[in-house]
Amino acid sequence: MKILICLKQVPAKDSPPRIHGDSTWIREDDLSYEINEPDSYALEEALQLKEKHGGEVVVCSVGPARVQQVIREALAKGADRAIHIEDNSRSKADSLFTARIMAEAVRPESFDLILTGLQSDDLGLGQTGVILAELLGMPHATIIMEVQVPDGHLSGQFKVKRELEGGWFQWVEIPLPALLTIQSGINKPRYATLKGIKAARTKEIRHLTTEQLQLKPTDILEGQRLRRVYVPTKTKKTEFLEGSPQEVATKLVERLQREVRLL
Amino acid sequence: MSEALLVVMEQQEGKLNRMSWEALAAAQQLARELSRPVEAVVMGQNIGNLAQEVAASQLSCVRLAENPLLEFYTPDAYCLALQQVIAAAKPYLVLLPHTYQVRDFAPKLATALGRSFLSDCIGFRQENGELVFTRQLFQGKINADISFAGDPPYLASLQAGSFRVDQVVSGDKPAPLEIEKIAIAAEKVRTKPLEKFQEAKRTVDLAQAEIIVAVGRGIKEQENLSLILKLADALGAEIGGSRPVCDSGWLPMERQIGSSGQTVAPKLYLALGISGAIQHMVGMKGSRTIVAINKDPNAPIFEVADYGIVGNLFDIVPALLEEISKTKGR
Numbered sequence: 001m002k003i004l005i006c007l008k009q010v011p012a013k014d015s016p017p018r019i020h021g022d023s024t025w026i027r028e029d030d031l032s033y034e035i036n037e038p039d040s041y042a043l044e045e046a047l048q049l050k051e052k053h054g055g056e057v058v059v060c061s062v063g064p065a066r067v068q069q070v071i072r073e074a075l076a077k078g079a080d081r082a083i084h085i086e087d088n089s090r091s092k093a094d095s096l097f098t099a100r101i102m103a104e105a106v107r108p109e110s111f112d113l114i115l116t117g118l119q120s121d122d123l124g125l126g127q128t129g130v131i132l133a134e135l136l137g138m139p140h141a142t143i144i145m146e147v148q149v150p151d152g153h154l155s156g157q158f159k160v161k162r163e164l165e166g167g168w169f170q171w172v173e174i175p176l177p178a179l180l181t182i183q184s185g186i187n188k189p190r191y192a193t194l195k196g197i198k199a200a201r202t203k204e205i206r207h208l209t210t211e212q213l214q215l216k217p218t219d220i221l222e223g224q225r226l227r228r229v230y231v232p233t234k235t236k237k238t239e240f241l242e243g244s245p246q247e248v249a250t251k252l253v254e255r256l257q258r259e260v261r262l263l
Numbered sequence: 264m265s266e267a268l269l270v271v272m273e274q275q276e277g278k279l280n281r282m283s284w285e286a287l288a289a290a291q292q293l294a295r296e297l298s299r300p301v302e303a304v305v306m307g308q309n310i311g312n313l314a315q316e317v318a319a320s321q322l323s324c325v326r327l328a329e330n331p332l333l334e335f336y337t338p339d340a341y342c343l344a345l346q347q348v349i350a351a352a353k354p355y356l357v358l359l360p361h362t363y364q365v366r367d368f369a370p371k372l373a374t375a376l377g378r379s380f381l382s383d384c385i386g387f388r389q390e391n392g393e394l395v396f397t398r399q400l401f402q403g404k405i406n407a408d409i410s411f412a413g414d415p416p417y418l419a420s421l422q423a424g425s426f427r428v429d430q431v432v433s434g435d436k437p438a439p440l441e442i443e444k445i446a447i448a449a450e451k452v453r454t455k456p457l458e459k460f461q462e463a464k465r466t467v468d469l470a471q472a473e474i475i476v477a478v479g480r481g482i483k484e485q486e487n488l489s490l491i492l493k494l495a496d497a498l499g500a501e502i503g504g505s506r507p508v509c510d511s512g513w514l515p516m517e518r519q520i521g522s523s524g525q526t527v528a529p530k531l532y533l534a535l536g537i538s539g540a541i542q543h544m545v546g547m548k549g550s551r552t553i554v555a556i557n558k559d560p561n562a563p564i565f566e567v568a569d570y571g572i573v574g575n576l577f578d579i580v581p582a583l584l585e586e587i588s589k590t591k592g593r
């Protein structure tokens with residue numbers, strides 16, 4: 001089974017985003033980066049499927065040179081090769097553009113299965129995977145918490161478990177080739193081993209540019225315009241308790257007793 | 264001519280969901296500002312009664328899209344049906360609730376229509392005659408204002424809780440029904456939905472708890488949970504967690520609070536090391552008193568907190584334990 005996994009590099013959770021003076025975007029240079037959380041679960045799922053059923057795991061990431069860091073990490077964990085589509089221009093814009101770029105790059109490879117994360121931690125669009133499926137003419141299923149491959153025949157129907165709201169789930173049958181968006185918690189992502197890190201050094205990373213894919217940002221229908229970014233203003237009056245840990249503890253217990261009448 | 268705002272009302276098993284009414288309220292509000300009519304669409308099979316229910320609201324019409332292949336949700340059938348409805352209605356803007364189902368089909372629908380879709384918006388306004396939507400970035404730490412470009416129809420979905428159901432305006436008389444002819448070729452529906460189910464049955468009902476101590480990824484390691492358990496003990500509280508804590512297996516799944524876990528409304532909710540992502544907040548923002556302890560002063564959780572403590576939970580929780588035992592001793 002030939003599996004593609006779309007990996008996005010996002011600002012690390014403990015790396016606070018700051019806004020440019022002109023409010024057009026955040027200061028990307030200030031940030032440290034990591035793999036988008038659901039994507040690391042998607043990668044693990046791909047690796048486990050390969051281990052059970054054979055095949056190949058290929059990583060694809062769109063972004064500037066720095067995204068090679070997450071590509072290397074994925075190769076060290078066991079992915080076989082990677083495609084890096086270099087794009088500095090529009091990575092912050094809409095998912096249609098990112099999905100178009102990926103669709104052009106991966107279409108000739110005829111993957112059996114494409115896995116993405118269900119949503120990115122930075123933009124939170126939750127769209128790129130579904131759009132990619134539509135562009136490639138594949139069926140899709142989102143927010144997946146389990147993938148079952150029927151015994152023996154990989155070409156048949158997969159059974160996938162979709163998460164629904166409020167603790168409900170649903171099984172869905174889906175024929176290959178297909179695209180699944182993976183939810184966090186589906187498995188336990190592995191760590192890279194020293195051996196894996198060494199092996200990764202010789203694995204292939206194919207570089208592509210949007211020009212090579214014959215895509216120019218201006219060719220693509222622009223459906224939306226980002227006008228500005230800003231820090232949201234607080235609407236709720238939160239009473240902040242200040243002081244040493246002892247002092248805030250005293251203040252909090254006092255309020256819990258007096259106003260909440262608990263304790 | 265692109266005219267109306269079209270609201271997609273979501274129903275499952277013959278019940279309209281709450282977020283759809285929020286989207287309807289939003290559409291009515293926006294329609295007043297833009298002086299445009301509002302229409303609604305309901306999709307399914309044998310759901311005439313639901314269309315009637317929606318028609319009680321102030322709307323220029325309710326579009327009823329019925330087909331046997333719409334009885335159980337699939338992204339293929341829903342997209343095909345909505346494409347036909349949109350072709351007939353020629354809306355200016357399609358507004359959807361940002362439910363799991365909408366996440367599943369709306370990006371596909373927008374792509375099939377050659378449009379972009381603004382997902383999970385929290386508000387909108389007019390600016391120099393242009394419609395601007397606001398959505399959150401970086402898990403609520405930053406907002407972005409975005410407008411549409413190109414031709415209508417535009418598509419946007421609204422985050423849970425951004426608009427209020429009680430703002431839906433009823434009509435003087437029922438809105439007219441438009442029966443849509445929906446043709447779907449069975450072979451175009453590629454996925455097959457099977458049964459819906461809940462995982463292992465619940466042994467705790469956090470919805471009944473008076474006090475909940477909830478812990479997030481700020482706890483760092485499983486071993487540190489004992490500190491939180493002590494606090495829960497001292498307060499006579501149930502313990503809950505954010506998704507990453509349950510994903511790691513540090514707490515059982517049934518203690519997860521949020522959109523994919525339980526919804527709770529205790530008298531007191533203590534959020535320790537939880538950032539306050541929307542999917543967590545929808546599950547707890549109805550709590551009467553919310554206390555948040557977080558080392559990041561900009562954590563979105565403070566937006567719903569009554570009392571906030573900016574600091575390291577590993578310093579504050581031990582001090583709190585001490586203070587509670589002093590108080591109890593008195």
Ligand SMILES: Cc1cc2nc3c(=O)[nH]c(=O)nc-3n(C[C@H](O)[C@H](O)[C@H](O)COP(=O)(O)OP(=O)(O)OC[C@H]3O[C@@H](n4cnc5c(N)ncnc54)[C@H](O)[C@@H]3O)c2cc1C
Nearest residue numbers: 479480481505506521522523524536537538542543558576
């Ligand atoms: C479809 C979908 C469904 C989801 N469903 C749910 C759900 O039901 N429930 C849920 O919770 N999430 C859910 N999520 C995930 C959600 O988006 C967030 O990723 C998650 O809630 C974050 O959990 P957290 O706040 O514990 O972790 P983080 O966002 O990593 O936050 C950790 C916080 O701890 C603080 N911190 C770190 N160290 C300390 C310290 N020493 N002292 C004090 N504070 C500290 C940090 O400042 C940070 O704010 C869902 C996501 C999606 C896409």
Ligand SMILES: Nc1ncnc2c1ncn2[C@@H]1O[C@H](COP(=O)(O)O)[C@@H](O)[C@H]1O
Nearest residue numbers: 006007062116117119120125126127128
């Ligand atoms: N620049 C990118 N490179 C590779 N994969 C991406 C990129 N952007 C988004 N994705 C994939 O699409 C998923 C959803 O992202 P989003 O639509 O931004 O919420 C992510 O979890 C990734 O798997």
